Amino acid sequence: MTSRLSAADAEELRRGWDLRQEPFLPHRDEAFAVLADAAAGRRALDLAGGPGSIAARLVNAEVTVLDVDPVLLEIARAALGDRVAVVSADLGAPGWAAGREFDAVVAGTALHCFGPDRLRALYREIHGVLAPGGVFANADRMPAGPVVGEGGLAGWHEWWATALAHPALAEAARDRSEGDSADFYPPASWHLDALRAAGFDEVEVRWRRDDTAVVVARRTH
Numbered sequence: 001m002t003s004r005l006s007a008a009d010a011e012e013l014r015r016g017w018d019l020r021q022e023p024f025l026p027h028r029d030e031a032f033a034v035l036a037d038a039a040a041g042r043r044a045l046d047l048a049g050g051p052g053s054i055a056a057r058l059v060n061a062e063v064t065v066l067d068v069d070p071v072l073l074e075i076a077r078a079a080l081g082d083r084v085a086v087v088s089a090d091l092g093a094p095g096w097a098a099g100r101e102f103d104a105v106v107a108g109t110a111l112h113c114f115g116p117d118r119l120r121a122l123y124r125e126i127h128g129v130l131a132p133g134g135v136f137a138n139a140d141r142m143p144a145g146p147v148v149g150e151g152g153l154a155g156w157h158e159w160w161a162t163a164l165a166h167p168a169l170a171e172a173a174r175d176r177s178e179g180d181s182a183d184f185y186p187p188a189s190w191h192l193d194a195l196r197a198a199g200f201d202e203v204e205v206r207w208r209r210d211d212t213a214v215v216v217a218r219r220t221h
């Protein structure tokens with residue numbers, strides 16, 4: 001019989017996770033503080049929340065962590081205990097949203113896993129789980145405008161964003177194998193347009209430092 005993960009071991013694993021995540025989302029702490037502020041005091045869902053790094057910051061909120069990875073969810077459960085509910089679900093298909101309602105949905109360093117078609121649909125599903133007045137906040141790499149640099153991570157993200165958004169590659173993009181991250185990092189304007197199209201009434205880039213941004217969208221009715 002396997003023993004249960006202790007809170008101390010889970011915290012230690014989560015600290016190691018946080019250290020290793022920072023290079024993927026520079027200024028991660030500041031961006032996550034903006035997410036926490038958006039979700040304060042609400043029934044909040046940490047979407048693709050992994051080991052609960054964002055959930056841990058959602059004080060005074062009723063928090064649910066949703067993810068597909070059972071190891072990460074077990075760490076979240078052990079680290080955060082009764083403070084959070086943990087839900088195992090796959091965001092690659094619409095079923096995850098059935099019967100759920102929240103006042104805030106937050107996501108960090110996660111939604112780039114989905115290509116443009118799935119992300120547009122996911123934004124509609126997020127709109128659907130929010131009560132009127134609810135907010136959605138997403139922190140990820142989102143260039144302010146078209147990226148002109150050739151090299152480095154930004155050039156690579158731009159290459160994938162361009163390829164995956166190309167209409168002639170839409171079918172091939174849909175066939176990419178499940179579990180692979182789409183590494184889709186479009187500019188913030190793409191997210192704002194997709195959120196409006198998903199039914200959100202008020203959308204804005206609430207915070208930005210370099211290529212890290214937080215987009216916030218409100219469902220007013």
Ligand SMILES: C[S@@+](CC[C@H](N)C(=O)[O-])C[C@H]1O[C@@H](n2cnc3c(N)ncnc32)[C@H](O)[C@@H]1O
Nearest residue numbers: 048049050053067068069090091092108109110
């Ligand atoms: C880079 S991690 C970010 C986790 C957490 N939000 C954070 O910032 O520490 C991406 C997360 O997305 C989750 N994920 C990827 N594909 C998913 C899917 N189809 N359904 C649910 N979660 C998924 C992964 O399991 C992982 O926890």
